[in-house]
Amino acid sequence: MNAAAISGSVPGSVPEPVTVVGIGADGWDGLPESSRRALRAAEVLIGGPRQLGLLPAADCPGARVPWPTPLLPAVPGLLDAHAGRRIAVLASGDPMFYGIGHTLARTLGPERLRVLPHPSSVSYACARLGWPLEATETVSLVARPLDTVVARLHDGRRLLLLGEGPESPGLVAALLRARGWGGTRIRVLEQLGSPREALLDGTAADWPHGAADPLHVIALDCVRDPDALRLGVTPGLPDEAYEHDGQLTKRYVRAATLAALAPAPGELLWDIGGGSGSIGVEWMRAHRDCRAVSVERSPERAARIARNAAALGVPGLRVVTAAAPDGLAGLPVPDAVFIGGGLTAPGLLDTCWDALPAGGRLVANTVTLESEAVLAARHRAHGGELVRLAVAAAVPVGGFTGWRQAMPVTQWSVTKG
Structure with a gap:
């Protein structure tokens, strides 16, 4: 589908832009005149039933078309069906903040859009709470696992959560209790910007409220329980953070390994021989846009990796239960590969090396x-760094203290030219 097909224009003409209008819970009354003009002029009004219901029929005579379900696959066909007509799309709040605006920009191209934003629910929430918007992290739980919020929990941190439905606040409170954040203050801000604004207040430990209004934002003042394990933002989480059977890249070696892998936003890691999943988990915790695939041949360990990923706030970690290198077939191209086991398996290193693009790390x-x-042979062939990591821990020796040496780890790291 091309832009001319959507607009019904002839080649060389300037197609009519699709106008995307942000609207708040206060509806028509809260819209600026520029947005009202666009909606009055539209021949086709596309939006959710609730949003369409906010527009007065006398002012907005255009044909009303509700989004079908599922929405995303239907967007191109729906725009095609109304080609050549003036189209206005309604969006909640700011269309470019977790809204339909991004999807339309990908479908049409940004030059085909005219976006008229409205204050987002997050802007309203920060205004009500007195929180600086630039210092407040937002986590969307819409179509995302609830465990996603866990990686963002830090003592004294303020978070805004975009809930998926009326039960979201209660589910968040239960999750916080289970993960050791029962002292966290929860405020649910309902119907922001409308005359029906309301506030629910309490703590995760004794959340007293039932279902919330479907239009709500959840505000968290994070408080870690005194006996809960402290998890920082840098690689090298405590070993106790993981469920494992001994197959675990230990804390200090893990920190050095993540430093060598050097995760960056949006990048994909292959974690081969996942064990307990610690490398993939901490790669994904480095940034919310980092992605990882953990390949583990043991079904029992693969299930454990998935549990660790959920418990540590990265439920999106993909687990492939298969032996490498065969289990690598069909995986998306990695930006980095970590091999924690099976180095002597025939073809494994060659498969990983061939899969990496130029600039990829192994x-x-x-x-x-x-x-x-x-590894020594590969170092001779491809260069990179070959290092030995040795860690010793102080342990009791009778009435004294001595060093107990862990097995040294040989590490090869290389960037493909």
């Missing part, structure tokens, strides 16, 4: 002499 760890020899 990091491999081993504790065995046989695998160390493999």
Whole structure:
């Protein structure tokens, strides 16, 4: 589908833009005159039933078309069906903030859009709470697992959550209690910007309220329970944060490994021989746009990886239960690869190397002499860095204290030229 087909224009003409109008809970009364003019002039008004219901029929005579379900696949066909007519699309609040504006920009191109934003629910919430918008993190729970919020919880942090439905505040409170954040203050701001604004207040430990209004924002003042494990933002979470059977890249080696992998927003990691999933988990915790696939041949361990990912706030980590290299077939192209086991498996290193694009990184760890020899040969062939990581912990020795040395880890890290 091209822009001319959508607009009904002839080649070389300037197609009519699709106007996207942000509207708040206060409806028509809260719209500026520029938005009202666009809606009055529209021949076709597209939006959710609730949004369309906010427009007075006398002022907005255009044909009203509710979005079908599911919405995203229907967008191109719906625009095609009304080609050549003046189209206005309604969006809640700011269309470019978790709204339909992004989808339309991808479909039509930004030059085909005229966006008239309205204050978002987050802007209203910060105004009511006295929170600086630029210092307040927002997490959307719409069509996302509830556990997504866990990675954003830090003592003293303020968060705004976009709930998915009336039950969201109660579900968030239960999650916070289960994860050791029962002292967190929860405020639910309903119908922001309308005459029916309301506030529900309480703590996660004793949340007293039932279902909320469907239009709400959840505000969290995060308070960690005294006995809850403290999890920072840098790689190297405490080993106790993970459920494991001994197959775990230990804390200090893990921190060094993530430093070598160097995650960046939007990048994809292959974590091969996932074990407990710690490398993939901490790669994804580095930034909310980081992605990871953990490949683990043991079904029991694969299930454990998924549990660890959910518990540590990155439920989007994809787990593939298969042996490498066969299990790598069909995976999306990685930006980085970590190999934590199986280095002597025939074809594994070659498959990973061939899958990496130019500039991609590969990091491999081993504790065995046989695998160390493999890494030494690859280092001679491809360069990079070959290092040995040794960690010792102080332990009681009778009435004294001495050092207990962990098995040294040989690490090869390289960037593909």
